[in-house]
Amino acid sequence: MLTxxxxxTVYAPTHLGTQDVLIAGDKIIAIEKSINLSTSIAVSEVAAHDCLMIPGLVDSLVHISGGGGEAGFASRTPEMGVADAFLAGITTVVGALGTDDISRSHCDLVAKAKGLQQDGLNAFVHTGSYHVPVRTLGQSIRHDIMFINECIGVGEVAIADHRGSQPSVHELTRIAAEARTAGLLANKRGTVSVHVGAGKSRLAILYEVAKSSDIPLSQFYPTHMNRNSDLLMAGIEFASLGGVIDFTASTTAYDLAHGELAAAEALAYCLQKGVAPNLLTLSSDGHASLPIYDEHNQLVGFEVGSEMALFNALKQAITEFNVPVAEAVRAVTQNPADILGLAKGQLYAGADADLLLLRKDDFVLSDVWCRGNRVMQQTQLLQRGFFAGIGRLS
Structure with a gap:
C-alpha cells in the first residue's frame, strides 16, 4: 500500500510550503510540489489542503511504566498506554525511572518499551534513575547502553533536589564518562538526562564536572528548567555555552501560581532573549508523579503528568506566545531527537514515516502516522494497543 x-503545508520542521508527501511502508519516499503516480499498486490518497503537516512529536521524558509517588504506595502512578501517546501526536517516547527505582525496575521499564514497540510506537529508555550509585538492568551503564537496543542514555539523575542522592562531582563525572564511552562504542549518543530540582545550587555541579574533566556540557540534558525564573535564567546561561535545555509541559495550577513558567512561555522567552532555537526542547513528563510542595518541602498536593500536555504546549506556543511555527515544532521534534541521538523528528525523502496533520484553522490534531501506519484518522484513534483488541483473538 502506498499513501x-x-x-x-509542510513544516519539516523547516517550512517547505505546500507539498505532496508519498509514504511506502514505514518510510517517506517523496516530498514534492506535485506527485503524479501511474501504477497498478493500490494507493490511498488523503486530501490535506486545509492542514499543516509536521513530524511526529519526540517526547524525551515519559514515565512509561509508571512512577513512584511521594504520597505513599497508593500514589504510585499508572503506566502509559500507547493510546496516551498517539492521542497527543507523540510517535517517539523515551522512558525513564524517577524517584522510585526499588518498586519500579529497569526490567519492567525495558519490557514496557518493547510492548509499546509491539503496539506500533517508537520507544526507548534510559538506564539509571534519580539516585546514585546508579541502578542498572545489566552489569553497568556501559553494559545497558551497549547491549540493550532500547537503552540510549542514563537518567534522569537528580541534582539540586531534596529527593535525590546529592551526587558528588566525582560521581556525576563517572556517570557521564560511562554513558559517553558506551555511546561511542554502540553508535548512540549516551545522553545524561538530568532532573533539576528547586535547590539553590541549580546547575553548578554540571559546570564543575565540565571544569574538572574532559566531559563537555553538551553531554548533559537538564530538564524542568521552567521550574522557576531563577532556574530559567540559569538555563539561558547553560544554553549560551552550547548546552540543550528542556522545559516540562506537565505542571499544576499551584506550581504555576508559585513561580513555575508554562513550557510554552519559557520557550518564547528564551527565543526572545536570543537563545539558539536548536538548543531548546519541550517534554511532557507524562505519567510522572507531580507532588506539590510548599516552601518547607512539605507535600500539600499531588497530580499526575499527561502526555497531552506536550501537544498543548506546542499549540500554546504558536497561538498564545507567537512562537514561529517552525521553531515551536522544532522544539518538540528535531531538537530532542538530536540531543538523544535518534533518527527522528524530521520529514524528508528516506525518513521514517512518523507525521501529523493539524487543522490550519484551529490547530486540532487530526491525523497521526507512526512507522507508516495511520493510527489516528480525522481525530478518531485507530490503534489503542494490544488489550483494546483482545476480543478478536478468540
Missing part, C-alpha cells in the same frame, strides 16, 4: 497525502 499519498496531497496539499499539506
Amino acid at each position: 499519498l497525502i496531497r496539499g499539506a
